[in-house]
Amino acid sequence: MSYFSFLAEHGSTLLLGTVTTVKVLICATILYVVISMVFGLMRLSKNPIIQGTATIYIEFFRGTSLMVQLFWVYYVLPFFGISLEAFTAGVVTIGMNFGAYGAEIVRGGIIAVPKGQWEGAYALNFSPAKRMKKIIIPQIFPIILPPAANLTVELLKATALVSLVTVVDLTFEAKQVNSITWLSAQCFGTALIIYYIMSRFFLVPFLRWLEVLAARKVGKDIF
Amino acid sequence: MNAEWRWDFAIEILPQMLWATLNTILAAGIGYAIATIVGLIFLLGQRTPIKLVNIINREVVEFIRSTPLLIQLFFVYFVLPQFGITLSAWVCGMITIGLHFGTYLSEVYRGALEGVPKTQWEACRALNFTTLYTYRRIVLPQAFPIAIPGMGNYLVGIFKDTPLLSTIGVAELFHAATAVGGYNYRYLEPYTLVGVIFLILSVPAAMGIRKLENSINKSQGKVKN
Numbered sequence: 001m002s003y004f005s006f007l008a009e010h011g012s013t014l015l016l017g018t019v020t021t022v023k024v025l026i027c028a029t030i031l032y033v034v035i036s037m038v039f040g041l042m043r044l045s046k047n048p049i050i051q052g053t054a055t056i057y058i059e060f061f062r063g064t065s066l067m068v069q070l071f072w073v074y075y076v077l078p079f080f081g082i083s084l085e086a087f088t089a090g091v092v093t094i095g096m097n098f099g100a101y102g103a104e105i106v107r108g109g110i111i112a113v114p115k116g117q118w119e120g121a122y123a124l125n126f127s128p129a130k131r132m133k134k135i136i137i138p139q140i141f142p143i144i145l146p147p148a149a150n151l152t153v154e155l156l157k158a159t160a161l162v163s164l165v166t167v168v169d170l171t172f173e174a175k176q177v178n179s180i181t182w183l184s185a186q187c188f189g190t191a192l193i194i195y196y197i198m199s200r201f202f203l204v205p206f207l208r209w210l211e212v213l214a215a216r217k218v219g220k221d222i223f
Numbered sequence: 224m225n226a227e228w229r230w231d232f233a234i235e236i237l238p239q240m241l242w243a244t245l246n247t248i249l250a251a252g253i254g255y256a257i258a259t260i261v262g263l264i265f266l267l268g269q270r271t272p273i274k275l276v277n278i279i280n281r282e283v284v285e286f287i288r289s290t291p292l293l294i295q296l297f298f299v300y301f302v303l304p305q306f307g308i309t310l311s312a313w314v315c316g317m318i319t320i321g322l323h324f325g326t327y328l329s330e331v332y333r334g335a336l337e338g339v340p341k342t343q344w345e346a347c348r349a350l351n352f353t354t355l356y357t358y359r360r361i362v363l364p365q366a367f368p369i370a371i372p373g374m375g376n377y378l379v380g381i382f383k384d385t386p387l388l389s390t391i392g393v394a395e396l397f398h399a400a401t402a403v404g405g406y407n408y409r410y411l412e413p414y415t416l417v418g419v420i421f422l423i424l425s426v427p428a429a430m431g432i433r434k435l436e437n438s439i440n441k442s443q444g445k446v447k448n
Contacts, residue, residue, distance in 0.1 A: 059426055060422065062425075062429070063421060063422045063425045063426040063429070064383070064418045064421040064422055064425070065383040065384065065385075065386050065397075065421055066383070067386040067387060067397065068386055068397065068414065068417050068418050068421060069418070071397075071401075071410075071414055072414045072415070072418060075404075075410045075414065076410055076411050076414050076415065079410075079411055153288075153289060156289075157289070157290065157291040157292065158291070159291075160291035160292075160293040160294055161291075161293060161387075163293070164293075164390065171291065171293060171294055174294065174297070175297065178297075178301065184297075184298070184301035184302045184305060185298075185302045185305060188294055188297050188298040188301065188302060189298065189302070191294050192286075192290045192294055192295070192298060195289065195290045195291060195294065196285075196286055196289050196290050199289035199290075200285065200289055204289075
């Protein structure tokens with residue numbers, strides 16, 4: 001069987017899986033961005049309870065493996081009466097896990113805003129909320145976007161794990177097709193290429209565009 | 224099925240889990256050892272003055288870095304036998320992890336080499352040192368401290384990715400937990416124990432790396448934060 005007839009026969013199945021992967025990617029990305037913002041700010045709070053909560057959250061999610069968390073959420077939480085659908089469980093776990101990494105990036109970004117900006121905001125007698133919202137946050141994007149872009153590519157790769165909790169994504173479909181046809185090279189090879197194309201030609205250019213946009217917003221030219 | 228945590232069951236399975244933890248640590252160690260060497264090979268490919276090698280090297284690194292480790296594992300495990308190469312799950316897992324993280328480590332090495340100020344190279348040129356001598360006595364001693372935090376982070380990263388090996392049947396911690404859970408039809412304790420063991424091992428490791436990083440920065444006269 002040539003590769004093209006393989007693609008003609010099973011290409012649509014793999015593409016269907018790709019759609020699910022993209023869905024997981026988008027939902028998890030939104031969740032992780034929100035979580036990293038919230039916990040990144042909490043991590044810098046002066047209130048020890050808020051700061052402690054954020055630190056424990058971050059250390060917990062960064063300290064255990066994503067796959068363990070995923071299995072725990074999907075197989076153990078139902079015993080406590082919380083049954084999540086496979087898709088939801090996957091998105092929530094990935095989002096929370098990457099949110100912990102993202103929070104550290106946000107924290108680093110806020111710290112990296114030049115001190116003069118903080119002092120300027122103090123001098124103008126801005127309230128802490130206004131200082132953050134109007135002065136500091138808009139400036140962190142050029143700093144946090146490059147590492148956040150790396151993290152998002154990692155997230156795309158991590159979405160493959162949701163196949164292990166029965167989400168029918170690209171990896172799951174590739175495994176399925178493999179178990180029917182036993183053409184492993186074609187199945188997994190195609191899946192690898194699809195992931196590569198998604199990351200190299202869609203995700204990375206998009207994130208790069210965001211970086212340029214953010215840099216331009218604060219008047220920095222990165223070229 | 225009730226959600227109550229049963230201490231007797233947890234303690235009963237603990238020895239089995241701890242034995243499996245040794246396998247996990249072993250897998251992470253071997254995988255890391257391979258990755259450090261693979262990283263050096265990719266670094267060489269990147270720094271050779273031949274343009275074609277550079278391009279191929281970069282594309283290979285890009286490809287490995289932007290595809291999921293899970294499918295790479297499947298690929299190596301299921302495809303190699305089709306070409307008559309039958310390797311055990313252990314060997315497959317180690318090769319894949321080594322390759323995957325080797326690409327990351329090559330970036331760490333590159334960053335470290337580029338972190339050595341250019342003036343150091345120029346001074347060596349001015350003193351007429353050979354390239355080998357420049358690397359051995361001037362550049363590498365300065366690049367190594369820069370590389371340590373990144374290298375440490377990926378060691379922890381590999382450790383946290385070892386559960387993936389259970390998907391191809393490597394008998395490490397997660398595999399043991401699934402087996403125990405399936406046998407007794409209780410997943411609460413095994414999976415929770417896995418999480419706790421991971422926390423106990425990786426949080427102190429990450430803290431240690433952070434400490435090391437700080438002390439290196441201090442010894443080099445750089446102050447962080």
